[in-house]
Amino acid sequence: MKLKHKFFLAFFITNITLVGMMLVFIYLNFTTEFNHFVEKQERKHFIKVKQQLTQFYTKANSWDTITYNTQLWRSIVEPEQQNNEQNASLKNPPPSLLWFELPGNLLQTGRRISLYNQQKQVIVGREKINENPLIEPILLNNNVIGWIGLVPSKLAANSPAKAFLNAQLHNYIIITLLVIVLAFIMAIVLSKHLIRPIQQIVLATDELNKGNFTNRITPLSQDELGTLSNNFNKLANTLQDNQQMRFQWMSDTSHELRTPLTVLRSHLIAVQDGVFVADTKRINLLIDQVSNLNLLVDDLSQLAHSDTASLHYQFKTLNIASLLQHTLDSYSARFTQCQLYVAPLELDNSVNYQVYGDRERLQQLFINLLENTCRYTEQPGQLQINLELVKQDLKLTFSDSAPGVNKQDQKQLFDRFYRVEKSRSREYGGTGLGLALCKQITEAHKGDISLQGSPLGGLQVTLTMPQIG
Structure with missing residues (x-):
């Protein structure tokens, strides 16, 4: 039914x-x-x-x-x-x-x-006085002068x-019967009126099931069905956005994979045809392209695991200041190579820098941020890192020197494969996935990451994480 x-x-x-x-x-x-x-x-x-x-x-x-x-x-x-x-x-x-x-x-x-005399004989009315359910005497000076009888109407x-x-x-x-006919008509009208928004939702969900994410519902009321219609529209918008993101993801992924594969294929064909000699320089070039391809595949794997919630985190209490200092010490040679001056990290001994997080993931987050600075900061460059307590959160800022990034590009740097200068990024081995990974790791730690212009003329990355204790 x-x-x-x-x-x-x-x-x-x-x-x-x-x-x-x-x-x-x-x-x-x-x-x-x-x-x-x-x-x-x-x-x-x-x-x-x-x-x-x-x-x-x-x-x-x-x-x-x-x-x-x-x-x-x-x-x-x-x-x-x-x-x-x-x-x-x-x-x-x-x-x-x-x-x-x-x-x-x-x-x-x-x-x-009926009227009867003193002897209860009929004068006017029914023959027998007992035929009247109601009988009363007629009195005159306390003497019975007759009887009067009545048959009640009922x-x-x-x-x-x-x-x-x-x-x-x-x-x-x-x-x-007229009211029942009216009720029949009103029942038909009311049932059609109530079923109309439900029919809209049923038809719209059928279209959604067929893959048509552009279909929307016009809410016909402001009750629960109207709320359901609005929720359906939000769901359709989300699915449509996800579909577009998936298409863009596939397009960007194929495009990014095609570049190193094309270089590898062209060089190998040239070696095969005798145009190039398979010397040490040529082999190193091919190995670099394979390394870039391997880096891209690793980043894609990390993001895929994070999207499907299968990226494992081993959370425990750790000192984020010690972890950051350890990462900076391990990157000292890289800073020297890139002619990057990193100001010493100033810490307040009275502040508790403990957080609840995964040591390897947070170190990966710091490495990505430091590597971006090394790759894209003009030489000689500067990097200033500050770690402070703001209310109940630990605020960590990475501020580097020129070149800077305009506000429009800052909003899109967390998007996968987005790069301000793609040719320059490929030249330095960038995949356009580093900041996307940083955002995934930060959100997994219930933190927040944002981008602003740096006081040193470059880009400033602000990272906040909840403090423990």
Whole structure:
């Protein structure tokens, strides 16, 4: 069963149940209130007729006149003023659900009243006095002068009150059927309205499953479905960006691998054809190209492992200042070769330089940063390294001398294979992956790395890591 059918059944069944319960409640309450109202009106009528009969007997001193005068009897049991009073009382009926005006002669109480003499013999009305459920004596000076009987409306056959109740039930049933038809229509409308954003999401996910990441959903509401639509759009944007990055990754990777392979192939073909001699110089050149290719493959492997969260880290407490100083000492020969002056690292003995990290990965991070400085700083150059405590983080800055990097390029240096001067980078063996690796390692240590212009005219790398203790 589709979701729209479930919505429809839920709304329709709920509406039918509520309408049915309301019908039963309203009709039962109406019947009870109406019967109570009828009994009250008939009781008032009955007492008034009894009083009039007493007055009549006081004047006539017998019932003979009534026996032979039907018109007189009707004037007593159904007087015009009684009808007027009844109409006046029915204009504002007491039952709460009595939303209509009853006709003045609806109850016809007078036709169900019977009169009997002292011996309970019929004068007007039913033959036997016991046929009347309600019987009361007519007293004059505490003497019984006759009996009056009444068949209540609710017990009378073909009672106008019963007929009126049946008519109202018929009207209620018609109204209920109309409400059910309206509920049916509203259930269809509401189910279609609610299913529309869901259908959008279903169609959009189908397109997403087919690889169409450009499809977007226009949110139709601001509820949970609207939030789901916005989340879908964010997911589609992420997948589209990842697809573009993957394509760019494949393009850049193939391009970077093609360069050393092309050099190797061209030189080997030249040696094969006898154009070049396979001497020591030529072989060293080929070995350098193989080394560049091996370096590129190693960097790609590191990034691939980091992306798939399979790059293993052995975290433990270590002194980042000692590790940095050890790396600087091991690179002293490289600094001399590149004519790079590195200012001595100044440390504050009162500061705790302990962090929670992987020694080999952090050393790889420092080597990448120092190697970039050695490769791309003009000779003679300078490098200044500062390590300080800022709030609860250890802040490490690498500031080198010219050349600098403009702000636009600074934003892209962490992108894989991005290099400011690609020809110069290849000349010095760069792969364009070093800073991307640095960012991966820093984020794995819950730190942050950023690039700014250096006060010495070059590039400044700022690294922050949380301190322990």
